[in-house]
Amino acid sequence: MKRSQFALKTFREAPKDADSKNARFLERGGYINKLMAGVYSFLPLGLRVMRNLEDIIREEMDGIGGQELFLPVLGPKENWQKSGRYEDLDILYKMDTVDEKQIVLNPTHEEIIVPLVKSMISSYNDLPLYLYQIQDKFRNEKRAKSGLLRGREFMMKDLYSFHINESDLDDYYEKMSRVYAKIFSRAGIGEKTILTFASGGTFSKYSHEFQTLSENGEDTIYLCEKCNVAVNKEIIDEHNYCPNCKSADLIEKSAIEVGNIFKLRTKYSKPFELKVANQKGETKEVEMGCYGIGISRLMATIVEVTAGEGKIVWPEEVAPFKVQLISLGRNVEANELYETAYNDKQNILYDDRDDISAGEKFAEADLIGSPVRIIISDKSLSAGGAEVIDHQKGRTTIVPLDKVLVRID
Amino acid sequence: MKRSQFALKTFREAPKDADSKNARFLERGGYINKLMAGVYSFLPLGLRVMRNLEDIIREEMDGIGGQELFLPVLGPKENWQKSGRYEDLDILYKMDTVDEKQIVLNPTHEEIIVPLVKSMISSYNDLPLYLYQIQDKFRNEKRAKSGLLRGREFMMKDLYSFHINESDLDDYYEKMSRVYAKIFSRAGIGEKTILTFASGGTFSKYSHEFQTLSENGEDTIYLCEKCNVAVNKEIIDEHNYCPNCKSADLIEKSAIEVGNIFKLRTKYSKPFELKVANQKGETKEVEMGCYGIGISRLMATIVEVTAGEGKIVWPEEVAPFKVQLISLGRNVEANELYETAYNDKQNILYDDRDDISAGEKFAEADLIGSPVRIIISDKSLSAGGAEVIDHQKGRTTIVPLDKVLVRID
Numbered sequence: 145m146k147r148s149q150f151a152l153k154t155f156r157e158a159p160k161d162a163d164s165k166n167a168r169f170l171e172r173g174g175y176i177n178k179l180m181a182g183v184y185s186f187l188p189l190g191l192r193v194m195r196n197l198e199d200i201i202r203e204e205m206d207g208i209g210g211q212e213l214f215l216p217v218l219g220p221k222e223n224w225q226k227s228g229r230y231e232d233l234d235i236l237y238k239m240d241t242v243d244e245k246q247i248v249l250n251p252t253h254e255e256i257i258v259p260l261v262k263s264m265i266s267s268y269n270d271l272p273l274y275l276y277q278i279q280d281k282f283r284n285e286k287r288a289k290s291g292l293l294r295g296r297e298f299m300m301k302d303l304y305s306f307h308i309n310e311s312d313l314d315d316y317y318e319k320m321s322r323v324y325a326k327i328f329s330r331a332g333i334g335e336k337t338i339l340t341f342a343s344g345g346t347f348s349k350y351s352h353e354f355q356t357l358s359e360n361g362e363d364t365i366y367l368c369e370k371c372n373v374a375v376n377k378e379i380i381d382e383h384n385y386c387p388n389c390k391s392a393d394l395i396e397k398s399a400i401e402v403g404n405i406f407k408l409r410t411k412y413s414k415p416f417e418l419k420v421a422n423q424k425g426e427t428k429e430v431e432m433g434c435y436g437i438g439i440s441r442l443m444a445t446i447v448e449v450t451a452g453e454g455k456i457v458w459p460e461e462v463a464p465f466k467v468q469l470i471s472l473g474r475n476v477e478a479n480e481l482y483e484t485a486y487n488d489k490q491n492i493l494y495d496d497r498d499d500i501s502a503g504e505k506f507a508e509a510d511l512i513g514s515p516v517r518i519i520i521s522d523k524s525l526s527a528g529g530a531e532v533i534d535h536q537k538g539r540t541t542i543v544p545l546d547k548v549l550v551r552i553d
Numbered sequence: 554m555k556r557s558q559f560a561l562k563t564f565r566e567a568p569k570d571a572d573s574k575n576a577r578f579l580e581r582g583g584y585i586n587k588l589m590a591g592v593y594s595f596l597p598l599g600l601r602v603m604r605n606l607e608d609i610i611r612e613e614m615d616g617i618g619g620q621e622l623f624l625p626v627l628g629p630k631e632n633w634q635k636s637g638r639y640e641d642l643d644i645l646y647k648m649d650t651v652d653e654k655q656i657v658l659n660p661t662h663e664e665i666i667v668p669l670v671k672s673m674i675s676s677y678n679d680l681p682l683y684l685y686q687i688q689d690k691f692r693n694e695k696r697a698k699s700g701l702l703r704g705r706e707f708m709m710k711d712l713y714s715f716h717i718n719e720s721d722l723d724d725y726y727e728k729m730s731r732v733y734a735k736i737f738s739r740a741g742i743g744e745k746t747i748l749t750f751a752s753g754g755t756f757s758k759y760s761h762e763f764q765t766l767s768e769n770g771e772d773t774i775y776l777c778e779k780c781n782v783a784v785n786k787e788i789i790d791e792h793n794y795c796p797n798c799k800s801a802d803l804i805e806k807s808a809i810e811v812g813n814i815f816k817l818r819t820k821y822s823k824p825f826e827l828k829v830a831n832q833k834g835e836t837k838e839v840e841m842g843c844y845g846i847g848i849s850r851l852m853a854t855i856v857e858v859t860a861g862e863g864k865i866v867w868p869e870e871v872a873p874f875k876v877q878l879i880s881l882g883r884n885v886e887a888n889e890l891y892e893t894a895y896n897d898k899q900n901i902l903y904d905d906r907d908d909i910s911a912g913e914k915f916a917e918a919d920l921i922g923s924p925v926r927i928i929i930s931d932k933s934l935s936a937g938g939a940e941v942i943d944h945q946k947g948r949t950t951i952v953p954l955d956k957v958l959v960r961i962d
Contacts, residue, residue, distance in 0.1 A: 149618070151620045151673065151684060153672070153674070153679075177669055179624075179665060185623065185625060185665065185669055186622055187622050187669075188622050209558075211560045211597045212600055213560075213596050214594065216588050216592045216706050217658075217689055217706055218589070220589045238648075242643075242694070243695060243696075245589075249626075256588060260588075260594055263562070263586065264583075275597075282627070284651050285651070286651045296627065296650075297627050
């Protein structure tokens with residue numbers, strides 16, 4: 145993509161009403177635009193980041209047998225009454241329609257997928273079943289805040305697993321826990337993301353959260369530094385020791401919840417009567433798990449823990465452009481390099497503008513945050529080629545022009 | 554994908570409340586599931602079709618300079634008041650929120666993208682600009698009907714173009730018209746889809762619809778069979794002749810609108826004061842066009858014009874699986890072929906189930922509708938290999954097992 149053709153507008157300052165580090169950085173960088181409190185448009189630059197995260201998640205979900213579907217935003221009141229959450233969930237958006245029915249905007253999809261799966265399965269042969277979607281979700285938050293961290297409209301991956309018995313659920317839950325760790329590692333925040341024990345509700349002993357350490361995090365966790373495992377605030381009174389080594393030496397930390405996994409057991413299969421006969425001919429309620437990742441929140445979290453003032457280096461698999469090529473008055477040489485890279489389908493942004501100063505180009509490149517930056521200037525050419533900065537390795541080298549693309553691969 | 558692992562449930566009969574050919578076929582075939590009137594879940598089989606259509610559209614939009622973004626479902630009342638559509642559009646879903654603001658579910662995105670673009674452009678150098686998204690849209694329809702054809706929640710591609718002057722808009726509009734024809738051709742309904750002149754509203758002489766001839770279509774168009782161009786019912790009184798050859802020999806036909814393109818001119822740039830200075834230094838309102846395709850509606854339209862009773866052959870680029878491999882008691886040979894195809898990343902569904910009769914397998918294969926079907930049975934093996942049915946060419950051949958995958962490519 146040539147910068148002169150790319151629909152991007154960056155700003156010198158973040159908007160005054162940006163209420164968090166992620167909002168300030170992402171709005172200033174032209175990734176997102178605030179439409180109203182808690183509701184953001186994803187601009188071409190921001191959508192590239194979100195799609196990269198979606199791709200990672202989709203690949204990992206498919207890898208453990210997940211099958212993708214797409215459930216509606218609108219939900220019928222009856223389904224939410226059946227589970228008891230129509231009155232209980234205060235963040236539910238409720239709406240009257242012209243045909244005098246009441247509907248909701250689904251904040252999660254248990255109430256939709258359980259009756260759906262009921263229509264799809266007829267025997268234990270149809271289990272286990274792992275269904276997921278990537279879809280907008282909605283929360284009627286009293287106070288939307290923290291940019292993409294607590295939005296009213298946000299992108300989620302939610303997977304629901306259906307099992308013939310509890311031990312099958314337990315096995316899958318363990319697998320999913322490992323896959324989640326892998327996802328956050330691929331998203332570049334693996335080292336800061338802590339498996340955290342949380343309340344399991346009435347149906348299970350524990351659930352687990354993936355909490356990314358961040359001083360701006362709204363959650364409080366109690367970390368065992370030895371085991372890299374934590375307990376969340378909700379259950380610390382009854383569980384004030386490391387779940388792994390049993391040590392009581394826990395450190396209070398702020399963190400952002402980027403994912404959670406939950407054994408629902410039969411909480412939703414009961415009210416919706418989702419049952420199948422097992423191998424012994426006994427009809428039993430289906431055992432369920434649910435597994436969420438807030439994708440827009442994950443994007444914000446990467447910013448919270450990675451970005452500096454006006455500057456980011458995106459993790460390799462997340463970066464909107466892997467390479468940024470900057471020409472400082474040497475468009476002939478830069479064009480040639482760009483054309484080669486473009487034909488090679490490299491994910492490259494080429495700043496070809498000639499009415500923009502070097503300082504402005506660099507400032508913008510800092511906001512776009514490619515892992516690799518290539519500069520072609522009089523200075524670099526007289527030193528022997530292009531200046532190639534590998535931000536992740538922290539290394540700058542001069543590379544002959546005909547070797548540049550070989551070197552960065 | 555192995556059929557035994559694929560989350561698909563087909564039915565002998567369509568549900569009683571399915572109100573149209575597309576709903577009957579797609580619900581029976583396990584493509585979609587009705588959640589409530591006008592609101593459908595896309596199951597894994599149906600999502601594959603929708604994603605294929607999205608891929609075609611995305612490729613064509615990118616091909617004429619479109620840049621993808623993602624705008625919110627929720628919209629602020631104020632924006633819709635500014636354009637005058639808050640009161641005028643009776644299909645607008647309106648909702649109160651906990652912080653006592655009123656919001657809407659966006660049925661289209663002019664009111665969102667125009668102020669957004671205002672924040673992104675500062676001079677004629679930033680134009681033209683072509684932005685599109687693929688996103689859920691919402692219409693509070695009094696009577697949702699016709700399956701995916703008139704839904705309350707539906708998937709749309711909408712592109713908005715921004716120009717410095719009318720002639721630039723005109724040029725792009727013509728290009729888009731040709732690209733739309735290409736999209737419907739790739740989607741397999743090109744021959745039945747007619748460029749149709751429609752009202753241009755107060756700001757333009759005409760807009761254009763792409764109308765697919767179908768006896769179940771809700772629209773009425775007046776077709777010039779010689780020129781393959783039509784006039785829609787709305788303007789036939791003032792324009793009762795072929796826009797091309799001027800002949801008055803027009804034939805009344807039923808059709809489904811699968812796309813429309815519209816010169817908005819300054820209809821929305823006026824109220825939102827979207828202006829830039831042109832090369833002469835004159836500040837003028839930006840000229841706009843909008844270009845929509847209902848993607849879920851397109852899927853339904855393909856069914857309406859392609860499917861028979863319990864049977865479809867999907868167009869090549871749209872098919873959820875390009876190849877269906879059916880084993881009739883010869884899983885050893887079929888497995889080997891499947892493994893080879895799978896490793897070769899072929900888009901193949903392999904019916905490996907051994908507790909299902911041949912009749913049931915064929916009936917289901919008819920619902921899934923791959924362009925190519927391969928059957929391996931005692932009969933086919935004794936005839937010399939696999940029976941390969943190319944549904945598009947209407948040809949059945951026996952192909953030696955080691956040549957099958959070479960042949961279908």
